[in-house]
Amino acid sequence: MNRINELFANEGNKRILSIYYTAGYPTLNSTLAIAETLEKSGADFLEIGFPYSDPVADGPVIQHSSEVALRNGMTLQVLFDQLAGLRRHISIPVLLMGYVNPVLQYGVERFCESCKAVGVDGVIVPDLPMYEYEERYQEVFEANGVSNIFLVTPQTSEERIRKIDGLSTGFIYLLSSSATTGKNLAVSEDTAAYFSRIRNLNLKNPVVVGFGISSRDAFMRATDYAAGAIVGSAFVRLLSESNYEKKIPAFIHQLKEIADGY
Amino acid sequence: MSEYQVNEKGYYGDFGGAYIPEMLYPNVEELRQQYIAIIQSEGFKQEFDQLLRDYVGRPSPLYLAKRLSERYGANIFLKREDLNHTGAHKINNTIGQILLAERLGKRRIIAETGAGQHGVATATVCALKGLQCVVYMGAVDIERQAPNVARMKMMGAEVIAAESGSKTLKDATNEALRDWINNPVDTHYIIGSVVGPHPYPDMVARFQSIISAETRKQLQEKTGIETPDYALACVGGGSNAAGMFYHFLDEPSVKLIAVEAAGKGVYSGESAATTLLGREGVLHGSRSILMQTDDGQVIEPYSISAGLDYPGIGPQHAWLYKSGRATYASATDDEAMQAGLLLTQLEGIIPAIESAHALAQLEKMTFKGDENVVICLSGRGDKDLDNYMKYFGF
């Protein structure tokens, strides 16, 4: 059982909050310090993005953070070097998120081994399709205990969701709508119907909602149906402000206070 | 099944596939399941053939360029895609895809464009069919291809500037993909070259294969043999080359030469010569060869010609390159501009700067005398007059 499974097993009834941010943004060496502050402030797990020059699933905020991170000199190699001390400081689950080409150039097997070595629990690679994963990479992911997280959208068929559920070993990443990152989740009956449709499938993996979660209202609504939700662009926007370090605790508290009911 | 065509898994040798986020899966999967059946249906074939004939003006002539032939010492035939409606080969593909989109019930069309030729060809078929049209174009390309921007707007298309990265074709493609992710139900994305996730490379190559199908027939009529000794084409993403090569792939006697843009010199740091500078990787949904850093970041390409200014090539080309079936050469800005001027002055044909890259290869070849050479003249140079005038100081 890895840290991800433990989190969802132990925190069964809590609304789990995950935060996404881009490694190497706003400065090259900010990655680990932000992780520590997030854990202390009450984030339940982290998704650290490794930047890519052509992030087609991302909206302007994360695109911009990726551009800056690349200009700052962030690469997968630099990131793994930075994360060498990860588990001395951080105990919550950490996932890496990014696009497939940097992983291919680093080497998929080496990538999985590096994840294992530094204590990264899972990865989200949106443009690595299920078919390729099964055919070529599942074995090395599993051999290294790295969970590969798949996305589900409102257009994903039930048959495919069941297949994804079978292949998943951590959680299922439910997109609030078919969209690039950074849109706001619209309050609509359609979304609620979609979330309850997924809940009623009784999947074996927990479901976490991402993309479009930018406020505590959206966070609450998503976690009425799902085990947790992920905030990305809204947090990355905070990192662009001066003195962002000091603002992180309040950002997390206002998302969670209501959620935790105190 | 030819070893150079796509297999049932969507691959050409090591290249191809569909590396797309889940948001694009339903649309791409729908296409994959239906494109062959639709393309091969009687109704589609009839309408496609009729539009290519009466609207595009096909078959495009195969012209024996006498003075050019004399100069190089071979029989040089130009496949006149420049004479198509809208001025380039791009319309062969957009006619095919609009008929497909119609049959899939899509109401909104998006496209990316570099030189603007594909954008114009897309806006054209959308006007023809009364469908909404949005074209993404790099901000830099909007500057250097102004007449095409005007044409698209006049036909009712919305042209949106891509402001990220190098603000050229790659970035326009990113924006189009993002649009498709955000509009998953009613929209069809008309990709303009043999790139993108499977089935796009195969689908676009099929629509462009009319180029070599006609060439075979015309060569038979003119020379008594269907196959040339050489077939040449320029390569941006590779669609006019894929169409020119299609019916010659399994004819080993035909030497296939693809010409990439070397910008200011292959190793100048300002180039788009993908096979020489690139390595295997994934870009825009398929595994191919692309220009990238050791860390897998895509390198911004450069070419004077907006249509060749792309850091990758289609997966079929990657395979033709790796398997050695085709030769990948390159031409610099200067070589292409000189070749464009030469064709203008010897034959009275102003070629698109893209096509001039293919012509430039002639300078580097030696012929035995009676060899037959076919060159895909992929487009006309009207859109490039500004560039030609600036370059030569007319």
Ligand SMILES: Cc1ncc(COP(=O)(O)O)c(C=O)c1O
């Ligand atoms: C006239 C012309 N030729 C060639 C190209 C390059 O595209 P491809 O390599 O797909 O034929 C373009 C692209 O815009 C073009 O306009």
